[in-house]
Amino acid sequence: MHAEEHADPPRSDAAALAALIGSSPAGVAVFDTELRYVYVNPALERLNGVPGAAHLGRTVAEVLPDMAVRTDVMRQVLADGRPREITTSGQTWVDSVIERRYWRVALHRLEEDGRVRGLVGIAQEVTATQNEREELKRARSYLTLLDNAAVSIGTTLDVETTCQELAEFVVPVMADAAVVEMIPQDDGQSRREPPPGVLRLRRAGVAATPELADALDQFGGPGTDIDYQEDAAVPRCLAADEPVIENLSGDRQPGRAAPTPERVAAYRAVGLHSAVVVPLTARGRPLGVLSLLRAGDSPPFTEGLDVVVARTLAGRAAVDVDHAYRYTHEHHVAVELQRSLLSEPRVPNPGIEIASLYLPAGEGAVVGGDWFDAIPLKGGRHMKVMGDVMGHGVEAAVAMSNYRSMLRLMAEDDHPPHRVLDRLDKAVERSGLDRAATCLIAVVDRREGVCEVASAGHPPPVFLDPGATGARVAAMPVGPPLGTGFGGYRTTVLPCGPGTVLFMYTDGLVERRGEDIDVSIGRLTRLTLPAGGRLQDLLDEVVDRFADTAEDDIAVLVSRSRGC
Known part of the structure; x- marks a missing residue:
């Protein structure tokens, strides 16, 4: 009826x-x-x-x-x-x-x-038709998301920054909360070992909608170590290198989605009900995971578009993280190598004062190939060297070490500066070094009160005479950089009596974009040092006047003889 x-x-x-x-x-x-x-x-x-x-x-x-x-x-x-x-x-x-x-x-x-x-x-x-429309709308928004990922994630060569950018990028478009956790790297730092059968990750990025932000703080922010039991979602994701979708609201196997069963109850208390964990993998090596979480009225994660887009974003971010790790390692090696080569030069004899300065071009910049040295010679004379290898990074630092070693060997033969540069140029060509370098050699004879100088593409030295109101820039010929094979260097003899300060530097001190180099070097004539003033005071003046506007590394070597 x-x-x-x-x-x-x-x-x-x-x-x-x-x-x-x-x-x-x-x-x-x-x-x-x-x-x-x-x-x-x-x-x-x-x-x-x-x-x-x-x-x-x-x-x-x-x-x-x-x-x-x-x-x-x-x-x-x-x-x-x-x-x-x-x-x-x-x-x-x-x-x-x-x-x-x-x-x-x-x-x-x-x-x-x-x-x-x-x-x-x-x-x-019309449910099917409506779902298709919603899916198409979501697909379009995700395509836009992927297009924007390249300019929003990996903007720096810093691992923590990249991880935080990834977490913030997916909230709230894909998730109500996102967490990026990394496998700790062997960086020489001592860390406590996790208990047996426990996977320990370090949280590197966290983002959440305003409604969840305060509640999620209780679970730990960036820098927190998180221990996962073996059957939790994160270890399973890393072991299989596949996404894992978990339902946090169901009662079946409640401990599998979170680090511990107790944590699941806390997740439920703040309204989290669904999670997907995707691996961060680069060059076949697992780096960490991206965990997306949804709460409240947000739909649960399912196999399909959500997982595909999350994995694509995680893959792109993993490449950026891998680059950041490799950069960090290379930077550490280069810094240590350059630090060993830029230690305070040994004083050739008791009658000589020497001070030096090295400033990288901005915090976090890749180290360059600047170097300096002081070498004792026969007859109370001494050689001072200022060099600059082209480029930055480990390769530049290694090339710098080779240049410095070869020059020290050649200095023992007691040739004039131009002859040393000629021999060094040929030796570099034979050695296969693929990085050119500029170099300035100055041999000071304090008994004669003269300084012999020769340049291979390097800026000229500056002399500060006692009682003078300004400095004088050496007028001298400049030959081609080392490693070009052209040779043809010349030595110039300049006065350098007791108390005169010999000021040598790399081009980072003076070169400025859009300015003629002669104008830049001319500013050095305004350097002053009172008679008997400390060499360190002169270096402090250099920092005050030139460091803020520098566009490249700065290296400075200053010396002064006290007389015979």
């Missing part, structure tokens, strides 16, 4: 109405002017999962409490008689794995003898 036998529809011929729409595959309902059911056809009974008789005399909200009802539109149709179409969504009493279903409903006013008798609604489910 159908609902039409329990109530009179607005039309008097119920049998005729049932014959007309009773077999329709679309769900049909007739409402009175108070929007109460007076008729439903069998198709609507099946759609709603409610017998026809249970509809009669009740409103949609009473029959289907989980349905979004547009009663305002229904009343407009009753009022003006103009048919309308609406989309409604929610759940009926029919079991469904779909979280939210959608229907397209046509509304028409019923009239009889000029009187408004009610409303008829014809419903057709």
Whole structure:
């Protein structure tokens, strides 16, 4: 028995109405002017999962409490008689794995003898079509997300910064919270060992929506060590190098999604209900994981677009993290090598004062190939060297070491500066060193009060004479850089009596973009040092006047003889 036998529809011929729409595959309902059911056809009974008789005399909200009802539109149709179409969504009493279903409903006013008798609604489910639209919309937003990833993640060569950028990038577009955790690297620092069977990761990036930010602070921020039990999602993800999706709200295996079973309860308390963990892998080596978490009304993670996009983003970020690790390692090696080569030069003899300065071009910059040296010679003379290998990094530091070693060997033969440069140029060519270098050699004879200088593409030295109001820049020929094989260097003899300060430097001190080098060097003539003043005071003046505007590494070597 159908609902039409329990109530009179607005039309008097119920049998005729049932014959007309009773077999329709679309769900049909007739409402009175108070929007109460007076008729439903069998198709609507099946759609709603409610017998026809249970509809009669009740409103949609009473029959289907989980349905979004547009009663305002229904009343407009009753009022003006103009048919309308609406989309409604929610759940009926029919079991469904779909979280939210959608229907397209046509509304028409019923009239009889000029009187408004009610409303008829014809419903057709469009859940599949709506889901396809939502999926397409989400896919488009994810494509935009992937396009923007290249300029938002990996903006620096710092591991922690890259991890934080990744976490912030996916919130809130893909997740309500995101955590990036890294496998600790062997960087020479001592760390406590985790207990047996426990995987310890270091949290490197955390981001969350404003509603979750305070609650997630209790789980630890960047720099926190997190211990995972063997069957938790993170160890399983790393072991298989595959994404792992976990339901945090279910009761099955509650400890598998979080570091410990106790942590799951804390996750539930703040509303987290779904997680996906994807590996950060580069060059076949696991680096860590990206964990995405959803809370509240956000849909749970499922296999498909979410996981594909998360893994793509994690893969891109892993490459940036790997670059940052490799840069950090190379930078550490280069710094240690350069530090060993830029230690304070040995004083050739008690009558000579020497001071030096090295400033990298900004914090975190890759070290360059600047070097200096002081070498004792026969007859109380001494050689001072200032050099600059082209480029930066480990290769430049290694080349710098080779240059310095070869020059020390050649200095023992006691040749004039230009001869030393000629021999060094040929030796570099034979050695296969692929990095050119500039070099300035100065041999000071304090007994004669002279200084012999020769340059291989290097800026000229500056002399500060006792009592002078300014410094003098040496006028001398400049030969080609070492490693070019051209040779042709010349020695210039310049006065350098007791108390005169010999000032040698690399081009980072003076070169400025868009400025002629002669103008830049000319600024050095304004350097001063009172008679008997400390060499360190001169270096302090250099830092004050030139360091802030430097665009390259700065190395300075200053010396002064006290007389015979």
